Amino acid sequence: MSADAEVLTALHTIFDADTGIYRERGFQRRVGYGTRPALVHIDLANAWTRPDHAFSCDGMDTIIPAVQALNAAGRAKGIPIVYTTTAYDDVEGPNSDMGLWVHKIPVELLKVGTEAVQIDSRIAPHPGEMVIVKKRASGFHGTRLSSYLNAHGVDTVIITGVTMAGCVRHTTEDAIAEGFRPIVVREAVGDRVPGVVEWNLFDIDAKFGDVEPLKQVLGYLAGIEPFESRVRAEVAAPG
Amino acid sequence: MSADAEVLTALHTIFDADTGIYRERGFQRRVGYGTRPALVHIDLANAWTRPDHAFSCDGMDTIIPAVQALNAAGRAKGIPIVYTTTAYDDVEGPNSDMGLWVHKIPVELLKVGTEAVQIDSRIAPHPGEMVIVKKRASGFHGTRLSSYLNAHGVDTVIITGVTMAGCVRHTTEDAIAEGFRPIVVREAVGDRVPGVVEWNLFDIDAKFGDVEPLKQVLGYLAGIEPFESRVRAEVAAPG
């Protein structure tokens, strides 16, 4: 559900005022695209993409096709494609891996091995594409994502998925912190309550990454060189 | 500057609608307080707390006294107190430690050793309190903060400072991810553009930490046991 017209108008009034201040002070710059991108799809598993789950999100009619288009463009160039899901090995025991997050949100519903936490079959990973089972909001926190991207010489992270107010935002913040250029695809992110997509995209574009339209990102992917594996590349030392 | 009355009304209309959905679905739970807290003050250095800087924030008339009160209460119990600032060793060279962030916000203005990045003298650290010079938004990213708190057996992180849409939010997200209970003090956080304090506190309280009034936090600190150093404590193994 997107914020209704009245609310959106009110939000854009704030955004306009804020933008004036940000621009005057030198914020809202462009991080831009590098030459070695990866796609990172956040939590596009059934619990988020299908109806009737506590985690269900809106906007899948737009998000799923956008992700399909990005995957097609990315696969054509052989770039790394990563999916995350959030799931726990133990949602009941005294030493559960949910940590403290269960005190804020219903992560006890996300059990490893259940259909709910499987990536949506409409965007099923191909062989050689990574699925990372994370425990926290950020795709980077407590996962191999950063070292995986780094080992492959990735410099740009194209981010999609849900939720905007949670996992997508935290992942984007971590991406630029780690040294990757974050590109958040406007049509490919969503959430489950009104307003939060808008204000989180506003904050991100001001400070953490570039919010870009799908068409622009597809154009970028069409224009890059095929992705050569860095893991194997090396320079022979001189004898 | 807080959002003016009309805008606040519009925001609260959204928050109310969102809260209905969140509650129905089991979000907006309470993480609560542990027994071994630390205070973490984010970027309360002159560039943020004093006027006429690109990073200057509003609300210091409220924030500074709130931090002073928290420090007095925390020092009375001997809890760890940490301040962060954001500053760079090299803001000009080709291999600058600003990383990519300079492409979004004017971090080139934050030079190590300048008055701008010193902690505000009104809340000057006492001996034995830590000042962490971070390079990214989160106080945890690329710093010793997590291992410092962990070595001291801290279980709760009481967070103040600026900005709400940037460093405070990212720090809070990381705090719960690392396994600390985040408590964000309502009167002790701020920003420089309207609206962002409100919507970021809303997102945090729904998903990442508890937003609590100063009075409540001071009451909590008054009630805890004095903080005993964990670094030195150990149990002798049986002979």
Add this chain to the structure above:
Amino acid sequence: MSADAEVLTALHTIFDADTGIYRERGFQRRVGYGTRPALVHIDLANAWTRPDHAFSCDGMDTIIPAVQALNAAGRAKGIPIVYTTTAYDDVEGPNSDMGLWVHKIPVELLKVGTEAVQIDSRIAPHPGEMVIVKKRASGFHGTRLSSYLNAHGVDTVIITGVTMAGCVRHTTEDAIAEGFRPIVVREAVGDRVPGVVEWNLFDIDAKFGDVEPLKQVLGYLAGIEPFESRVRAEVAAPG
């Protein structure tokens, strides 16, 4: 295979000389035991514990019973028990998650889902015990281990497994760095080539953690209080 008698004699001659210097300079101190331990078993999966694999290690006649005894003692107190294995989703493709490590050691033999990377059935995890599939040497690197232990208020990490010159050593170094007291159980660690167990235990005991005999560790576990879950514990804030 342990180093033969002559080699061990030579090594101990070095260790004695080194110990003289270390003691004189204030190294080789004791980190000691805390009150909330966890067991961390490194890479005790079939590829390491059974014969005829490139990763096969020696000493399982001693290591497996030691781990069984530690698990029994730990389960009696309800402490967190964690197993790691090293395995990769993709060992062939251009964007493999092996990263650079395949350029040093034959990690291409460690495929997710194969019997080789399953925990040895003689020490099979019980429900509620964690199995972490890591990609690097350290159990902490790119995994949820640190935040898992931290969320549960663990202060001491009792380490077993293989290999001493690789994953056990790196895990121990990271454990103290993260703020946990590392206890390495002498009889419960091993490797596949002579000498490396001895010199790595020597380095660790001098600088990173306490190398302790099994009997001592079992005595410690027998003496601690039952482990209460920290994830659930909280203090009510005063009204």
Add this chain to the structure above:
Amino acid sequence: MSADAEVLTALHTIFDADTGIYRERGFQRRVGYGTRPALVHIDLANAWTRPDHAFSCDGMDTIIPAVQALNAAGRAKGIPIVYTTTAYDDVEGPNSDMGLWVHKIPVELLKVGTEAVQIDSRIAPHPGEMVIVKKRASGFHGTRLSSYLNAHGVDTVIITGVTMAGCVRHTTEDAIAEGFRPIVVREAVGDRVPGVVEWNLFDIDAKFGDVEPLKQVLGYLAGIEPFESRVRAEVAAPG
């Protein structure tokens, strides 16, 4: 002080036997050099490089000139150069940032701001070269090192310094874990007790990075392209 002849002979007997096993099993591969290296000098501060300190190391007659030669070669190509030192803000108080390490080694002697923890003047950093004040053994742990290198597109880390059994080893392990190719320069690393340089270089070369002679590394640096800043480089998205 290096191990005396008899001990070295004994060690090399072990190394030869171990090498036989490692080669047969596919270990001791070469990670090789990438195209964008950085120099990382570990703890070459006065407490380690000058006599009469608890941390003093041997071999500076060889190490210092080797580092000078590497710096000259690296500066000619404009590559990032990073120095670490280990120092603490508070070595006395109950909430010291020494964490648990003081229970193993005398880090209470390493106070921020003292001459002991300054980089040795013979290899003083030039403007734009980074000095990272770390708290733990690894140059990566709790520091900005990884994100700094990543933001600059570094793929290879050339490592020097002390001590081999402590900070150099842990840094090397972390380097490959993070996705950088570690090259440890044989003549540019040292320690303070006999034997440990030899066995740690042996373990590293078998599993974590390539131990290379200075001449080889200088030849490599002479042959690479000048280092272009990645922080500034970007690709314009198609209109």
